[in-house]
Amino acid sequence: MRIIGMISGTSFDAVEALLADLELDGDRLVCDLVEHRSVPYPASVRHEISAMLPPSPTTIEQVCRLDVAIGQFFGEVAKELADEHGGVDAICSHGQTLYHWVEGAAARGTLQLGEPAWIAERTGAAIISDVRNRDIAAGGHGAPLASLLDVLLLGASPTAACGSLNLGGIANVTVLGPGREPLAFDIGPSNALIDAAVEMLTDGAQGFDRDGAWAARGRADAALVESLLDDPYFALPAPKSTGKEYFNLGYVTKRLKGREISAEDLLASLTVTTAESVAAAIRPFHVTELIVAGGGTRNLTLMAELQARLPGVKMRRTDELGVPEAGKEALIFAIIGFLTLHGLPATVPSCTGAARSSVLGSVTPGRAPLAALLAPARTGQARSPQAPTRLVVRSPLRSA
Numbered sequence: 001m002r003i004i005g006m007i008s009g010t011s012f013d014a015v016e017a018l019l020a021d022l023e024l025d026g027d028r029l030v031c032d033l034v035e036h037r038s039v040p041y042p043a044s045v046r047h048e049i050s051a052m053l054p055p056s057p058t059t060i061e062q063v064c065r066l067d068v069a070i071g072q073f074f075g076e077v078a079k080e081l082a083d084e085h086g087g088v089d090a091i092c093s094h095g096q097t098l099y100h101w102v103e104g105a106a107a108r109g110t111l112q113l114g115e116p117a118w119i120a121e122r123t124g125a126a127i128i129s130d131v132r133n134r135d136i137a138a139g140g141h142g143a144p145l146a147s148l149l150d151v152l153l154l155g156a157s158p159t160a161a162c163g164s165l166n167l168g169g170i171a172n173v174t175v176l177g178p179g180r181e182p183l184a185f186d187i188g189p190s191n192a193l194i195d196a197a198v199e200m201l202t203d204g205a206q207g208f209d210r211d212g213a214w215a216a217r218g219r220a221d222a223a224l225v226e227s228l229l230d231d232p233y234f235a236l237p238a239p240k241s242t243g244k245e246y247f248n249l250g251y252v253t254k255r256l257k258g259r260e261i262s263a264e265d266l267l268a269s270l271t272v273t274t275a276e277s278v279a280a281a282i283r284p285f286h287v288t289e290l291i292v293a294g295g296g297t298r299n300l301t302l303m304a305e306l307q308a309r310l311p312g313v314k315m316r317r318t319d320e321l322g323v324p325e326a327g328k329e330a331l332i333f334a335i336i337g338f339l340t341l342h343g344l345p346a347t348v349p350s351c352t353g354a355a356r357s358s359v360l361g362s363v364t365p366g367r368a369p370l371a372a373l374l375a376p377a378r379t380g381q382a383r384s385p386q387a388p389t390r391l392v393v394r395s396p397l398r399s400a
């Protein structure tokens with residue numbers, strides 16, 4: 001099946017779209033990665049999202065307008081990518097998270113915008129959307145959904161303990177090892193606090209600290225770092241999830257208490273806070289290897305601070321496994337969409353905290369009947385497809 005996976009993450013910097021051919025072969029999910037692209041949001045949409053995110057108040061009218069604007073933009077991105085490759089069967093769209101509702105250790109709900117009808121109308125493909133809520137309804141966090149890809153790619157129980165770390169707006173990790181159930185959780189902020197500070201310092205002219213250059217010129221303020229790390233979220237046991245409702249500019253200004261600090265020192269402090277919180281979350285698992293993805297891998301100061309706190313841990317980008325680091329999340333949604341259309345579950349309960357593994361999402365039919373999308377069973381007899389236990393990246397892609 002030819003499918004596109006799409007997401008714009010909590011950094012709402014760009015829509016990541018990955019086109020892949022997926023097929024089941026016994027217990028293997030075989031994938032040929034065809035193309036990944038990052039398409040930045042138009043400034044107007046980015047501005048609207050930024051203006052609506054908590055703690056800003058918003059209205060139902062704004063929510064409705066943004067739902068349409070994001071759906072239309074996802075539709076454009078998907079249409080262009082699909083057309084350049086002769087069309088696709090299906091598209092799984094995560095959309096844009098506007099609110100992830102967490103109370104203490106439990107997730108209660110989550111809201112992603114990007115009305116799928118616009119994507120279906122523009123492309124004619126079947127759309128799988130709203131992929132997180134079913135897991136929450138089953139008692140899970142609806143996150144980190146990346147745990148499925150990590151388990152399929154690295155094996156549920158590898159011979160040596162390893163981790164798969166995603167450094168998006170929020171950092172999440174999956175930990176795998178011999179004799180233990182896979183575990184995954186949102187660690188806390190990755191780029192969220194750094195981006196928020198840069199936006200404030202530049203009056204919105206810049207959205208992130210390119211290459212970590214700003215932080216590299218400053219010195220972390222130990223007392224500020226300590227107060228930034230002093231938060232009950234970090235001590236909560238997994239599974240747990242969080243978002244920018246929690247880790248945003250307000251989180252920083254509350255701890256600054258109005259005191260003066262240079263831009264360089266503030267960014268150095270936020271970068272060290274991020275590296276320390278990520279390292280502290282991973283240390284107890286004694287991993288020997290960490291597979292990393294996400295835009296944070298391009299922040300050289302963050303990566304150096306992280307490596308310094310995890311000596312002896314070998315860090316590799318997902319690119320080495322054939323999955324471009326910026327396209328990893330889009331691949332997850334391509335896989336989820338594929339599994340949903342086959343009626344197969346796509347969550348790892350020990351990772352999301354759900355009572356069971358669920359078939360995810362809502363389906364918006366495209367022009368072709370849904371049944372026509374499913375490849376006939378290889379034997380020619382109607383056979384129920386089997387949930388895959390391994391992912392084989394037959395045709396890899398690397399970051400551009």
Ligand SMILES: Nc1ncnc2c1ncn2[C@@H]1O[C@H](COP(=O)(O)OP(=O)(O)O)[C@@H](O)[C@H]1O
Nearest residue numbers: 009010011168169191208210211294295298299
């Ligand atoms: N060259 C770079 N230098 C430093 N940080 C970067 C760079 N490129 C991307 N980033 C960071 O990565 C973020 C986007 O990462 P991404 O993985 O897309 O996160 P999300 O999934 O939250 O959208 C940007 O907001 C920025 O903080």
Ligand SMILES: [Mg+2]
Nearest residue numbers: 009011013014
């Ligand atoms: Mg992004």
